[in-house]
Each structure stands twice: as structure tokens, then as C-alpha cells.
Amino acid sequence: MRFTVSLSLISIAAVAKCLPSLVTDDSASIPPSSTVFQFSQPVDHFGLNDDVWQQQYQLNATFYKPGGPIFVVTPGESAVSNSYTDGSYFNNLAQEVNGMVVAVEHRFYGKSNPMPDLSGPSLKYHTIDNVLEDFASFIRAARTAPGDVFPFAVSPDSKVIFGGGSYAGAIAAWMRAKYPSLVDGAWASSAVVQYRLENYQLEQSWGKHLAALGCATGMSQAVNQLDAVLLSDNQTAIDEIQSLFGSPSLTPRDFAGLITSLIGVAAMYPNYEGIDYTQNTVCSYFDGQRSDLDSFAWAVRDIISSLGLTQQAMTQMADTSLNWDNYALGQSGRVWYYQECAWYGNWQITAPEDTGLAPYHSRLVDLTYYEPNCRNKFGSDMPEHADSDGFNQKWFGMLKNATNIYYTVGSLDLWRGSTVVPWDGDSLPNTDVSPIYLMDGATHSQDVAHPWSDDLESVKDARNVGLALVKKWIA
Ligand SMILES: *[C@@H]1O[C@H](CO)[C@@H](O)[C@H](O)[C@H]1NC(C)=O
Ligand SMILES: *[C@@H]1O[C@H](CO)[C@@H](O)[C@H](O)[C@H]1NC(C)=O
Numbered sequence: 049m050r051f052t053v054s055l056s057l058i059s060i061a062a063v064a065k066c067l068p069s070l071v072t073d074d075s076a077s078i079p080p081s082s083t084v085f086q087f088s089q090p091v092d093h094f095g096l097n098d099d100v101w102q103q104q105y106q107l108n109a110t111f112y113k114p115g116g117p118i119f120v121v122t123p124g125e126s127a128v129s130n131s132y133t134d135g136s137y138f139n140n141l142a143q144e145v146n147g148m149v150v151a152v153e154h155r156f157y158g159k160s161n162p163m164p165d166l167s168g169p170s171l172k173y174h175t176i177d178n179v180l181e182d183f184a185s186f187i188r189a190a191r192t193a194p195g196d197v198f199p200f201a202v203s204p205d206s207k208v209i210f211g212g213g214s215y216a217g218a219i220a221a222w223m224r225a226k227y228p229s230l231v232d233g234a235w236a237s238s239a240v241v242q243y244r245l246e247n248y249q250l251e252q253s254w255g256k257h258l259a260a261l262g263c264a265t266g267m268s269q270a271v272n273q274l275d276a277v278l279l280s281d282n283q284t285a286i287d288e289i290q291s292l293f294g295s296p297s298l299t300p301r302d303f304a305g306l307i308t309s310l311i312g313v314a315a316m317y318p319n320y321e322g323i324d325y326t327q328n329t330v331c332s333y334f335d336g337q338r339s340d341l342d343s344f345a346w347a348v349r350d351i352i353s354s355l356g357l358t359q360q361a362m363t364q365m366a367d368t369s370l371n372w373d374n375y376a377l378g379q380s381g382r383v384w385y386y387q388e389c390a391w392y393g394n395w396q397i398t399a400p401e402d403t404g405l406a407p408y409h410s411r412l413v414d415l416t417y418y419e420p421n422c423r424n425k426f427g428s429d430m431p432e433h434a435d436s437d438g439f440n441q442k443w444f445g446m447l448k449n450a451t452n453i454y455y456t457v458g459s460l461d462l463w464r465g466s467t468v469v470p471w472d473g474d475s476l477p478n479t480d481v482s483p484i485y486l487m488d489g490a491t492h493s494q495d496v497a498h499p500w501s502d503d504l505e506s507v508k509d510a511r512n513v514g515l516a517l518v519k520k521w522i523a
């Protein structure tokens with residue numbers, strides 16, 4: 049459920065270091081939140097490469113009063129923009145407690161590029177330890193030498209709350225766990241903190257929602273029928289089924305990947321801003337008037353036409369090796385792929401047959417659909433499989449005794465299986481020091497979104513609980 053959001057970034061060149069650090073008229077010197085600042089970082093914090101690059105950040109200090117806290121957020125796998133300083137609940141929190149919001153771009157995303165390209169050798173500096181140390185260095189400067197970071201007067205030793213949603217929610221939690229003396233507390237919304245080589249928990253969460261809507265059995269039967277054809281070696285039947293789904297002629301695996309992506313983009317959104325896309329885009333087609341396979345095909349054809357996809361666009365969408373030798377900067381999908389190959393796997397696949405679980409996507413979308421591209425894209429140094437268990441033991445393990453982390457998870461969050469309260473498997477205890485709020489009926493990271501009129505009661509309540517915690521942490 050990750051798609052590339054393209055946000056317009058108004059880039060106003062500004063170098064914080066040239067600006068005076070002591071000013072008396074605060075309101076006159078607070079820059080618009082669209083101003084982009086830069087902070088110098090080494091390519092590698094652990095001595096492998098001391099070259100310097102510039103990390104981008106933007107800030108909203110409209111509500112800041114001396115002594116107030118700094119809410120540090122990161123867009124994670126997206127480019128920074130003032131939607132992250134102005135358009136999230138952290139902006140409201142800042143208003144409540146005289147704080148400011150600083151959005152710091154994640155290395156290798158947006159324009160925060162440690163290296164001149166995105167080749168495998170350049171991306172070897174893309175480690176989670178470097179990512180977190182970038183944020184830590186920024187926070188250290190903000191606390192000890194605020195004049196180096198802010199173009200207006202900011203108190204030294206400010207309290208710092210790290211916040212984020214989804215992958216950035218995990219970063220928030222890790223920042224508090226790893227740097228408790230720099231980060232006073234973390235608000236980790238729908239934090240994706242459990243990593244597995246095979247992430248079929250996402251697909252199975254969606255299956256639970258299909259079941260609640262009454263079309264899980266139909267969908268899973270349709271998928272089984274589809275797979276029987278795709279695995280049949282009967283080219284006539286394979287051609288027929290691809291044309292039934294409105295697809296160009298592809299290999300069976302790429303075709304399965306295409307359909308899975310289309311469903312992921314258009315249908316895996318239960319209760320998103322009051323609309324249930326799973327119901328509208330998939331389940332409403334399973335109305336008993338036609339076969340399950342025809343219902344599925346009809347739903348997919350309608351997704352294709354509503355997205356206006358050409359045959360060429362679909363061929364590209366299906367091909368995970370696309371642009372394997374294009375190293376140009378600015379490809380967030382490529383950097384994300386590297387994280388999957390080199391850090392944690394977490395490949396979004398369908399439950400393998402030996403789990404005994406019903407499938408809701410084609411089983412042809414398995415590890416062999418994704419993993420071979422790691423070496424194609426990033427070179428022969430890539431491991432055959434990511435060390436998901438090692439990553440998880442270290443980074444999920446680190447959270448087990450961490451304090452001052454507020455975890456929020458929606459009960460309908462499809463990513464719930466990767467959070468601190470999965471359906472089954474390892475969960476964190478809900479403690480007074482690091483409480484967990486399971487928001488009834490909510491989906492992914494709704495609490496940290498900008499408040500709107502139709503917010504669920506559970507989301508509003510989770511925000512109030514979080515606000516009280518923030519007040520405690522900064523007191
Ligand atoms: C800060 O965010 C608020 C929205 O709450 C917005 O109205 C204001 O213009 C922003 N401040 C600056 C200086 O851009
Ligand atoms: C292959 O599929 C076609 C179309 O569904 C069918 O008519 C034909 O009998 C199949 N061939 C075999 C050998 O099963």
C-alpha cells in the first residue's frame with residue numbers, strides 16, 4: 049500500500065548558516081514553511097566516506113515560543129514539502145504547546161542525496177544506521193547550537209519529540225529507543241516495525257476486510273481459478289484469461305504481478321476518508337450474478353479504465369526489472385527497492401501454500417518475482433535474501449524496553465501485521481511508559497493526518513491521549 053505521492057516542492061534557496069542567529073523581532077524573521085534549508089552531513093557517519101552532502105529540511109515556527117518543543121518529523125520515503133510541516137497533526141500539536149515542526153528529508157529521497165547517483169556502490173551508504181545518525185546529528189545541532197540550524201532565536205536544550213507515520217513511524221520509535229538523551233519522546237503512528245522476508249500479513253489483513261464485507265471466499269476462489277490457468281502451460285487458456293482481464297500479453301508471473309499492483313493501488317483502502325475502496329472497487333462486483341472469476345476480471349477491467357492505463361503502461365507496471373540500469377537521482381521507488389533488497393526484505397507476497405491460508409492475490413507473486421531484480425539493479429554484492437530476521441531482532445528488539453513511545457494503530461490498518469499489535473505473532477506490551485492505542489475502525493496513520501470534520505471518535509481520542517503524553521514528556 050505504498051505509492052509514490054508527487055508533492056509540489058517550492059524550492060527557495062536559503063542557507064541557514066548565513067542568517068543571524070540572534071534576532072529580537074521573532075515574527076518578522078520566521079520564514080514561510082516553504083523555505084528549504086540545508087544541513088551538512090557526511091556521506092558515512094562511521095568513517096567510510098567523509099565527503100559532505102546537504103540534507104534538506106523545512107520548518108513551521110508560527111506557533112513557536114522560546115522554551116517550546118521541537119517536533120521533528122520525516123517524510124520517510126517521500127520528498128520533503130511543507131505538507132509535512134503544515135498539513136499533519138504535528139502542526140496542531142505544535143500550536144497546543146508553543147512548539148515548532150521541523151520536517152527533515154530522509155537520505156537518498158527527494159533532493160537529499162549523499163551520492164551523485166543511485167547505483168549499487170553509491171547506495172552502500174544507504175544504511176539504517178546512517179539514516180538514524182543523520183537525524184541524530186541534526187537534533188544534536190538543534191539542541192546545542194540552535195543558531196546553526198534556525199534563522200530565528202530558539203532556546204538551547206529544547207525538548208524534542210520525533211513523530212511519523214508508517215515507515216517514518218518506525219523511524220520515530222527507533223530514534224527514541226536509540227537516542228533517549230536526544231529525543232524526549234516519539235509518536236509512532238502505524239509504525240512498520242516488524243520485518244519478515246515474506247510479508248503476506250498485508251495480504252491476509254486485506255483478506256480479513258474482504259471477509260467483513262462478505263467477498264473473501266469469492267475472491268479467494270477467483271484467485272485459485274486464475275492461478276490454475278496461469279500454471280497450466282496451456283497458452284491458449286493463458287491468452288484468453290489475460291484478455292478477459294484487459295491485460296496486454298505478458299508472462300504469467302508478470303500478469304499476476306500486474307493484477308496484484310492494480311488491486312494494491314485501487315482497492316486496498318478500507319475506510320479511507322470515509323470511502324471504502326475495497327467495497328467499491330472489488331466486493332461490489334461479487335454480487336452472485338456471475339462467476340467469481342468473471343467478477344474479479346470485471347473489477348480489474350474497471351480499475352484499468354478508471355486509471356486510464358495504456359497497454360504500454362501496464363506492461364511497465366508488471367515488470368519489476370524495469371529501468372534496472374537507470375541510476376539517475378530522484379527515483380524513490382528505486383531507493384525503496386534497495387531497502388527491501390539490502391535491509392529487510394518485507395516483500396509483499398501472497399501467503400505461500402504451506403501456510404494453509406486462503407490467497408487473495410495470485411500465488412505467482414512470490415519471492416522469485418522480486419528478489420532476482422536485486423542483483424540486476426544493485427549488483428552482485430546484494431545478498432540472495434535480505435537478512436530479515438537479523439534486522440528484526442535488532443530493530444524490533446530495541447523497542448522492547450524503550451520508554452516514551454506512543455504507538456497508534458488503526459484496527460482496520462492493513463499494515464497491522466507489521467506493527468506492535470499484529471493479528472498474531474510478536475507484540476509489544478501496552479505499558480504506561482510506552483502505551484499503545486488501537487483506534488477502532490481506523491486505517492493507516494489516520495491520527496497524524498490533518499484533522500478533518502469526519503474524523504472517527506477513536507482517532508480524536510487517540511490524539512487527545514497523545515497530546516497529554518507529549519505534555520508529560522516535555523514538562
Ligand atoms: C504554519 O502552519 C499553519 C497551518 O497551521 C499555516 O497557516 C502557516 O502559514 C504556516 N506558517 C508558515 C510560516 O508558513
Ligand atoms: C487449453 O485451453 C483451451 C481454452 O480454454 C481449451 O479449449 C483447451 O481444451 C485446452 N487444452 C488442453 C490441452 O487442456
Ligand SMILES: *[C@@H]1O[C@H](CO)[C@@H](O)[C@H](O)[C@H]1NC(C)=O
Binds near residue numbers: 448449
Ligand atoms: C527488557 O524488559 C524485560 C521485561 O521487563 C526484561 O526481562 C529484560 O531483561 C529487559 N531487557 C533489557 C535488554 O533490558
